Amino acid sequence: MTHRVFIDGEVGTTGLQIRNRLAARSDLMVASLPEDRRKDPAARAEMINSVDAVILCLPDEASREAVSMIQNDQVRVIDASTAFRTAPGWTYGFPEMSAVQRQAVASSKRVSNPGCFPTGFIALVRPLIEAGLVPADWPVTVSAVSGYSGGGKPMIAEFEDETSDSYTSEAYRIYATGLEHKHVPEMQLHTGLTGRPLFAPSVGRYAQGMIVEVPLQLWAMPTLPQVSQLHEVLSLAYAGSRFVEVASLAEAASIKTLNPEGLNGTNRLKLFVFGNEAAGQARLVALLDNLGKGASGAAVQNLNLMLGLDEGEGLI
Numbered sequence: 266m267t268h269r270v271f272i273d274g275e276v277g278t279t280g281l282q283i284r285n286r287l288a289a290r291s292d293l294m295v296a297s298l299p300e301d302r303r304k305d306p307a308a309r310a311e312m313i314n315s316v317d318a319v320i321l322c323l324p325d326e327a328s329r330e331a332v333s334m335i336q337n338d339q340v341r342v343i344d345a346s347t348a349f350r351t352a353p354g355w356t357y358g359f360p361e362m363s364a365v366q367r368q369a370v371a372s373s374k375r376v377s378n379p380g381c382f383p384t385g386f387i388a389l390v391r392p393l394i395e396a397g398l399v400p401a402d403w404p405v406t407v408s409a410v411s412g413y414s415g416g417g418k419p420m421i422a423e424f425e426d427e428t429s430d431s432y433t434s435e436a437y438r439i440y441a442t443g444l445e446h447k448h449v450p451e452m453q454l455h456t457g458l459t460g461r462p463l464f465a466p467s468v469g470r471y472a473q474g475m476i477v478e479v480p481l482q483l484w485a486m487p488t489l490p491q492v493s494q495l496h497e498v499l500s501l502a503y504a505g506s507r508f509v510e511v512a513s514l515a516e517a518a519s520i521k522t523l524n525p526e527g528l529n530g531t532n533r534l535k536l537f538v539f540g541n542e543a544a545g546q547a548r549l550v551a552l553l554d555n556l557g558k559g560a561s562g563a564a565v566q567n568l569n570l571m572l573g574l575d576e577g578e579g580l581i
Contacts, residue, residue: 381559385477385551
């Protein structure tokens with residue numbers, strides 16, 4: 266059986282990456298609208314209601330509008346915006362998040378694709394909270410750097426288009442200095458934290474790839490967890506996972522630096538526990554492609570599950 270899929274917003278950064286990942290598939294047919302009808306509400310509504318699945322790669326308000334067009338209750342939806350990541354009735358599309366999440370995604374008709382930064386953060390923190398090693402009320406800090414493609418076409422132009430008024434030659438920048446970011450609500454909700462994590466994002470002068478880091482002062486925690494305990498919990502949480510890997514403590518100890526571009530082009534997520542038992546300190550680090558497991562790869566993985574296909578089809 267060939268499933269018909271419509272990518273609403275297929276010319277955007279995430280949409281193009283999804284389309285590329287689906288291009289060689291024989292089990293899927295990607296339906297498209299002619300360029301002159303892509304913004305026609307009637308044409309979009311007709312297409313959305315005629316396919317097996319629609320992937321929304323749109324700004325938040327446009328995604329809400331697209332969802333409101335759905336009248337066919339058989340259509341499955343994956344939304345890549347932030348519009349529904351904490352919304353009731355929507356399934357959070359991180360299949361590895363818990364023992365039941367994969368089946369929840371597979372049986373859902375409304376799936377919200379996770380943000381790139383939250384994917385790394387949730388993968389690192391949620392299992393430790395569930396195991397009781399990190400208290401749910403602990404004041405967690407997360408520092409992260411992404412390639413500039415994470416900011417979509419406007420930020421890509423800033424770093425690549427020398428003719429643009431917004432062009433910058435900056436090598437690196439921090440942002441969200443007002444301590445507000447659209448990813449914070451899903452970070453808090455899907456880890457089980459009772460308070461807001463302090464999120465310190467940044468962007469580097471490279472196209473894609475991401476490092477997400479959570480530093481922990483283990484000596485200050487009431488549970489006094491050891492580095493080896495953190496690693497054991499994370500290893501058990503993702504044992505047998507197809508796309509999430511936890512580096513051994515020996516591998517982590519041998520690493521002197523980490524390249525944020527190390528998993529580019531893949532749907533993989535690799536977790537590291539760097540620690541100093543004597544000092545009672547740890548650095549939890551997630552490595553991923555912000556356009557892979559952090560966006561388009563995750564969308565394809567969720568699409569496969571929702572259509573009853575092999576979870577890894579079309580992914581590496």
